[in-house]
Amino acid sequence: MWNYIILLSNMRNLLFVILNTLFPIECISCGTKGLDICDACIENILPPKEQNYPWITSFGNYHDLIIKDIMWHIKSQPNNRATTILADAFGKMVKNRPEYPDSWILVPIPISDKRFRERGYNQAELLAEYFGKTFHLKVAKNALIKTHHTNKQGTSKTREDRMENIKNSFGVYKKSQQLIAGKNCILIDDITTTGSTLIEARELLLRAGANKVLAWTIAN
Ligand SMILES: [Zn+2]
Known part of the structure; x- marks a missing residue:
């Protein structure tokens, strides 16, 4: 039995070496071989814009070209290695880690069924999973649900348009209400622009009885 497991693990390592030789891992932004996001690119990402809302923490500035490359990449295909690197980098940046992990849960921003079918995954959920591993926090995957499809935020011009576009577009999943009540939640999304x-x-979670609600995003 153990021999079999060791053999399987060796085969997996061998497969990794072969794949890495045939298709070497390159940095998404600069093409340097070795990592999906190289150390130099992570270090050179511009800091986030000043936030209007103190409860939102972002890692980088969306106008930075490196972060643009990464965001575009993780929206077009799920990349576990790149997501791990982002979660780790975020972890190093966040000083005020939740003190008692058991009372905090991560809540990814949902996407509509239509968008899920187009993309095959929700990048916020993927980020939440890796943040969960980095910070040892539980992820409440379906706590929030998208109740109707909204236009892409980028297509709404003004802040008012954006607020109107997403108004009433979320709901709290009934079975998750117990999970949220009295808990401290951290919303997870890839990008926030206006914060709408x-x-x-956040308002929905607070109305559902959440104690405190913060938000973490990769870019703003
Ligand atoms: Zn790079």
């Missing part, structure tokens, strides 16, 4: 999506989601 996070504001709407």
